[in-house]
Amino acid sequence: MTSVTDVSPARPAFRLTRAFGGIERLVVPALLIAGWEVFARSGMLPPALLPAPSAVLHALGDWVFGFDETTQTYSGHWLRDALASALRVFGGFALASLLGILAGVAIGWSRLFEKTLEPTLQMLRPIPPVSWIPLAIIWFGIADKPAIFLVFLGAFFPVLMNSIHGVKTVDHNLVRAGAMMGANGRQMLTDIVLPAALPSIFAGLRIAVGSAWMLTVTAEMVAVKSGLGYVLWDSYYFLRYDIVLAAMISIGLLGYLSDLGLKAIMARTLRWQQTTTVQGRAG
C-alpha cells in the first residue's frame, strides 16, 4: 500500500519534465543568439567585425535564394556551391569506403595481407592528410582532384582501421559454427565475417564522413576555386564575416545531414542489432 502511494506522486512530475524537455533544450541557444544580437547591435564592435545573427541569416537567405544581392557574386548560388562541396565529399568518401573496407577486410582476414600491406599503411597513417596539400596541388592542380584526394586520405584510415578491427574481433565460435555447417572460404567471408564486422565498419564510416567534410573545406580554402570552403575563405578576404558565418552554418548543416543519412542506412542494415528482447533473457 505505502509503496503505491509513495510512487504515484512522482509520476506526474516525471511527465512534466518530459513535456518540457524539448523547450529546455532550446533555452541556452536562444539566449546565446539573443545576447549576440543585442551585443552586435549595441555598436560596441563595428558591425563588419561581428555581424548580428539577423545579418547572417540575411546573407544566408540571399546566398540561397538571391533576393537582394547582398552576397554579391554569390547571390542565389548556394546550391551550386553546396553541390560542389558535396560531390567532393561523396567522391572521396565513396572511394575511401570501397578501398578501406576491401583493404581492411583483407588485412583482418588474411595473414599474408596483414604482413605485406599493413606496415606500409600504418606508416602512412600518422601523416596528417592536410600536410599532403602541397603534393596534392603539384600532382592534381587546382580543381576537384586534389580535394577528392585529400578527402580520400582523411576518410580512408578510419574505415580501414575499423574494418580491420571488425574482422579481427569476429566471434571465433561463429567462424567455427560456419565451418561446421560447411562454409567454404569465400562463404566464410561473405556470409559470416563480413556481416559480423558490419557494426564496426559502420562506426568507421561515420567517423570518415566527418573527416570528409573537414578535408573538403580545408582543400577548398587552399587548392580549389569553388565550394562552400572557397566561399568561406574568399569572403574572409573581402571582410564579409556575415557570409563567413553563413558558410560555417551551411557546412555544419550538411555535415550533420550526411551523418544523419548514414545513420539511417546503418539503422536499416543493422536492424537485427537494435531489436529489444521481448521474451526476457533468462527463460
Next chain:
Amino acid sequence: MAAIELRNIVKVFSDKRRGRDLLTLDNINLDIEANDFVCLLGPSGCGKSTLLNIIAGFEQATSGRTLVGGKQVERPGSDRGVVFQQPTLMPWLTAIDNIAFHLKLKGIAKAERYDRAMEFIDLVGLRGFEHHHPSEMSGGMNQRVGIARALLMNPSVILMDEPFAALDAQTKLEMQEELVAIWQKRRCTIVFVTHSVDEALVLGNKIVVMTRRPGRIREAVNFDLPRPRDITSPEFNDAKRRILALIREESTRLAQAS
C-alpha cells in the same frame, strides 16, 4: 564399426607465455556406437571441450586417430552437428534463417530452405518465432535454434558442449526432456559434455567419466534406466552413488599422490 572411434588421443597445448607444454588429454580410447546418447562427464578443465573439439575437427589432436563413420576427421564438416555452450547463432539472421543456414551455403533456394526448416522449427517448438532475431529471443529459445540447426544437417553425430549450462534450472529441465524426446524420435548419435552428474544420469545411456587433468577416461558405464527417469527413484540414486564414488576415488587418489 562404431560411429565414433577415438584411438590413443593425446593433446598437448603449448603455453607460449610460460614456455611450457600442457598435457590436456592423455591417451584417450573410446568407441561410441551409433544411436548412443553418451554423456562425457568430468570436472572443469579436464579436457572435455578439447576432446569434443577434436571430434568436431575444430582442433587437431597432437597424436592419435579420430574416426567418425569410419573416416578420419581432418576438418569441421556438416556430418558432425555441433551445439555450442553459448547458442552461437548468426545475430543478423532470424531463427529460420539460422536453422536453414546450412542449406543456404549449399545454394538451395529460399522457398525450399524455409520448407525444410519449418519441420525443425516445429520439432523444437518454436512455431511463431521463426522470424525473430536471436536478440529477440530468450537463451533457451536460442539454444533450441542451435539444436534445430544441428539436426537439420542430418549429421551422423551431434556434439553438444554443456549446451544447457547457462540456462535457469526450470528451462534446463524442459530442454533436457525435449532433447531426450528428440533423440528417441530421430535415433541420432549424441555426445553430450557435462560437468553435472545429475544431467549425465538424466540424459545418457552411456556415461563416460573422465579424470582431472590430464584427462583420461576413468570408466565408461552403461546406464539403461528406463525413461522418463525419475531423479528421486532408488535406482537413480544408486547409479548416482556409483558415479560419485568413481569421482571421489579419483580425488582421494590425487590427494594421496600430492
